[in-house]
Amino acid sequence: MDSNRPARLSDTEQAGIRLFEETLGYVYSAALRAAAAVGVADHLADGPKTVVELAQATGAHADNLNRVLRALAMRGVFHEDDRGRFELTPEAELLRSDVPGSLRSAVLTFTDKTFWNSHGELAHSVEHGDASFDKVFGTTFFDYFRDVESPETFYSGMQSKSDSENASIVRNLTFPAGATVVDVGGGYGGLLLEALRADDSLYGLLMDLGDHVVSGHRLGELGDDDRWELVTGDFFEECPPADVYLLKHIIHDWNDEQCVRILRNCRRAMRPGGRIVVLDTVIPPRNEPHLGKLFDIMVMSILPGRERTEEEFRTLFAKAELELTRVLDTGFAVSVVEAVAR
Numbered sequence: 001m002d003s004n005r006p007a008r009l010s011d012t013e014q015a016g017i018r019l020f021e022e023t024l025g026y027v028y029s030a031a032l033r034a035a036a037a038v039g040v041a042d043h044l045a046d047g048p049k050t051v052v053e054l055a056q057a058t059g060a061h062a063d064n065l066n067r068v069l070r071a072l073a074m075r076g077v078f079h080e081d082d083r084g085r086f087e088l089t090p091e092a093e094l095l096r097s098d099v100p101g102s103l104r105s106a107v108l109t110f111t112d113k114t115f116w117n118s119h120g121e122l123a124h125s126v127e128h129g130d131a132s133f134d135k136v137f138g139t140t141f142f143d144y145f146r147d148v149e150s151p152e153t154f155y156s157g158m159q160s161k162s163d164s165e166n167a168s169i170v171r172n173l174t175f176p177a178g179a180t181v182v183d184v185g186g187g188y189g190g191l192l193l194e195a196l197r198a199d200d201s202l203y204g205l206l207m208d209l210g211d212h213v214v215s216g217h218r219l220g221e222l223g224d225d226d227r228w229e230l231v232t233g234d235f236f237e238e239c240p241p242a243d244v245y246l247l248k249h250i251i252h253d254w255n256d257e258q259c260v261r262i263l264r265n266c267r268r269a270m271r272p273g274g275r276i277v278v279l280d281t282v283i284p285p286r287n288e289p290h291l292g293k294l295f296d297i298m299v300m301s302i303l304p305g306r307e308r309t310e311e312e313f314r315t316l317f318a319k320a321e322l323e324l325t326r327v328l329d330t331g332f333a334v335s336v337v338e339a340v341a342r
Contacts, residue, residue, distance in 0.1 A: 031068045032077065033111035036104050040069070040078070041088060041095035048085035101164050109157020110298075114144065118301040125300050133302040141302045159188050162248065165332045166194040169248075169279060172328055172336050176273075177201045179243040184235050184266065185209075185250045189217045189228075191279075192246070196222050204228040205240055235262050239269045248279035248334070252295075253305045256316060263320035267341055275325070275340045281307040282327055282335040291333040313337050 009017075035041070043049065043057040051069065055062035073080050077091045088096075094103045109115075114133070121132035133141050169191065175181060182205045183192035189206040196204050196219075204227060208214045214230045222228065231240055236258070239245065245266040251259050266276050281292030296307035308316065314324045322339040329335050 028071065028075065029111055031071045032107055034068050035072060035078070036095050036107045036111075038065070039097065040065070040086075041092050041104070042097055044078075044086065044088045044092070045096060045098075048081055048083075048087035050085050054086065103160055103164060105157045105160035106164075109160070112157075114141070115298065115302065119298070122297070122301050131300070131302050131304060158249075159190055162187075163190045165330065165334050166191050168330045168332055169334065169336065170194045170198050172330050173277065175199055175202055175244055179203070180205065180241070180271075181244045181246060182207055182231075182240060182242040184239060184245055184247045184262075186246070186248070187213060189214075189219050191248050192228070193218050193222060195246070196227055200227075202227070205231050205242060207231040207233055207235070207240065209234060235265060237265070239265045241269050241271060243271050243274045245270065245274070245276045246279065247276065250280075251278050251305070251316075252280045252299055252307050253303050255304045255306075256319070258304070259316055260319045263317065263322060263339075267320055267322060270341065275338055276322060278313070278337040278339070279334050280337065281333050282313065282329075282337060283307050283309045285309070295333060310337075318342075 038058040038060045040054055040058060040060075043054055049057070051062050051066040054060070054069075055065050058065070069078050069086050070080060072078050072092075073086070076089055077095070078086050079089050079092075080086055093099060094101060095107065096102055097104050114137070117136050118131070118133040121136050124130075124132040124135050131141065133144075137144055139147070173195070175195070178201045180203045181192065181195055183189060183195075184207050186192055186206045186208060189204075192204045192206050196202055204219070206214055206217055206219060206228065210232055214232060217230060219225075219228045219230075233239070235250070247262070247266075250262065254262065263276065270276070281290070281295050283292050283296065284290050292307050299305050299307060310324075310327050313327070317324050317339045321342050323342045324337065324339050326338040327335055
């Protein structure tokens with residue numbers, strides 16, 4: 001036997017290594033947050049740099065920064081060349097703050113203490129059936145961001161993630177010519193903006209709970225203020241008349257009873273021949289890998305809602321007197337789920 005070669009690990013030993021790698025997954029997330037927080041990617045836009053150069057540019061501790069970057073490079077976020085310099089990869093490029101499709105804000109939001117601490121208490125949700133967020137912070141998720149923190153912290157991160165998906169979503173949607181489209185709970189209106197850009201016959205309504213949200217809208221980027229308006233309102237109470245209702249990452253926030261109430265309000269206001277388009281994850285069966293299964297755990301820890309299977313959507317729609325007509329994978333974790341009145 002070659003004494004310079006290690007003995008083969010047993011299947012159990014290899015399984016133990018893999019399990020421990022999974023256990024340390026949160027360390028990788030922490031490293032990713034640290035790199036985003038100090039803005040490393042912005043300082044690599046003009047080419048590779050040494051850790052000393054990056055530390056000088058960011059004000060970071062050189063040795064500790066090196067340790068973070070080499071861990072991230074192990075999984076393809078940044079790359080260390082043969083001269084010991086770090087450079088951008090396609091993933092690291094999206095950590096820049098000044099590029100189209102930047103996900104830096106999303107990384108910072110989804111690794112913020114509001115998510116991080118809640119996931120640390122996930123066992124509470126599993127044991128008791130409610131959101132661990134409420135236990136950790138003493139209030140609900142949405143009340144926290146309305147009353148405790150600036151809402152911009154939440155909405156900017158959500159917009160960052162959402163914008164990365166919107167072009168693909170709109171490519172998979174068709175609208176009747178001249179339709180009025182409502183972006184229900186649409187935040188800053190990134191999805192509606194993409195739809196209005198794609199079809200100049202559409203008229204858009206951006207609906208959210210209050211001026212503190214819609215006042216930060218992006219619809220002015222369209223360059224035609226005659227094609228949209230802002231609507232403040234509570235989708236649990238009523239929705240404005242329209243032909244198409246877009247509900248992106250809305251239904252997954254709430255339990256079935258709450259969702260039926262939202263959907264019925266849309267159905268009640270919907271014009272003849274109209275439809276409702278839910279844009280959420282559709283969970284695939286059994287062992288099939290899907291990012292939505294992780295999103296479902298995240299939702300479990302912070303909200304009363306859940307990600308749903310196709311059959312669960314079908315049942316939910318039926319309770320709201322709607323019929324599921326189409327489910328389409330967009331290539332992202334979010335799917336197009338359409339329904340019409342029964």
